[in-house]
Amino acid sequence: MQLRNDPAEGAILRLRAWGPGTDRVFEQAPKLLGSEDDRSTFKPQHDIIADAHRRNPGFRIGRTDRVLDALVPAILGQKIQSKLANESLRKLSWYFGERAPGPHKLWLQPTPERLAELPFHDWHRINVERKRATIIRRAAERANRIEECASMTPTDAARRLQAFAGIGPWTTARTLMPAIGDADSVMVGDFHLKNTVSWALAGEPRGTDERMLELLEPYAGHRGRVTMLLKMAGVKAPAYGPRLSHMHFEDR
Incomplete structure (x- = not known):
């Protein structure tokens, strides 16, 4: 994909594809770009979310269907x-x-x-x-x-994935947002996200998954969108304690 801005025509996307999957790529392209992402019910209720939303007017959650x-x-x-x-x-x-x-x-x-x-x-x-x-x-x-x-619906898809051993809410959320464009996916159990949300929405430097979900409740249906906007805004909770070192399999 190549995106360029034309003064006369606006943003123009050029798509080139090779191989046996070419037809599917062209068919899927609108979905990849977020054509099915419905933002009509998204209403920012915090200044930091409203600002991030305003600064990223083209942000859409696409879906690969893979x-x-x-x-x-x-x-x-x-x-x-x-x-x-x-x-x-x-x-x-x-x-x-x-x-x-x-x-x-x-x-x-x-x-x-x-x-x-x-x-x-x-x-x-x-x-x-x-x-x-x-x-x-x-x-x-x-x-x-x-x-x-x-x-499937996001609820049914999550239920299907979590029927597999070793696939929990965090893995499910990481999967369903890009795969089916689930704008409500929240990575419960993430090491950083609960702190990021608590800091951004309540000024609390440390949070829990329960507190994160409580703060995101007003954004039901768009909770994943909110976490993505916070990421794009570069929001990070204050860092305390030792940093994790990068470990390789052989070191465990």
Whole structure:
């Protein structure tokens, strides 16, 4: 995708695609850009939210309709620093995925079949221990059930995902926002988010998941949108205590 601003015509998006999935990419493009994101009932009730909303008028929550592709990175991010999770995801695609068609040096995530059969020693190569590897493998074995979430309501999709061992509210929220455009997804159990929300909306430097949900209640239906706006605004709670160090699988 290439976006440019034309003085006469406004913003123009050019989309180019290669390979057997070309038709689907063009069909999905409006959804990726947030064409189904309904903001009509979103009413900022805090100055910081109103300001972030005003500064990001083009912000939309898109949807890929590819649930497993969103679920795998979410599982990799369980109980680990984002930097290491992203590193594992890159290596997963480089080592075990396929080269994407087209002129760019891009790699695809492994197919469900490849994920399901990948032995544990290969997961260890990319800094993923047996626990997370098992969760991904089991989800990949039932990829059809996972992908059915794309046609469900967010509530039903969350129930389906959480029927799988090792997939809880945090992983579900991380999956459903990009996969089905769920603007209400909240990452309950996140290390930082509860503090960020409590600080931004109540001036409290430390919060709990319960307090976070209480503060977000007026934004029901858009709670995930609020957390994204806070992120775009660069809001962070005051830092206390020691910082987490980056750990590799071999160090555990």
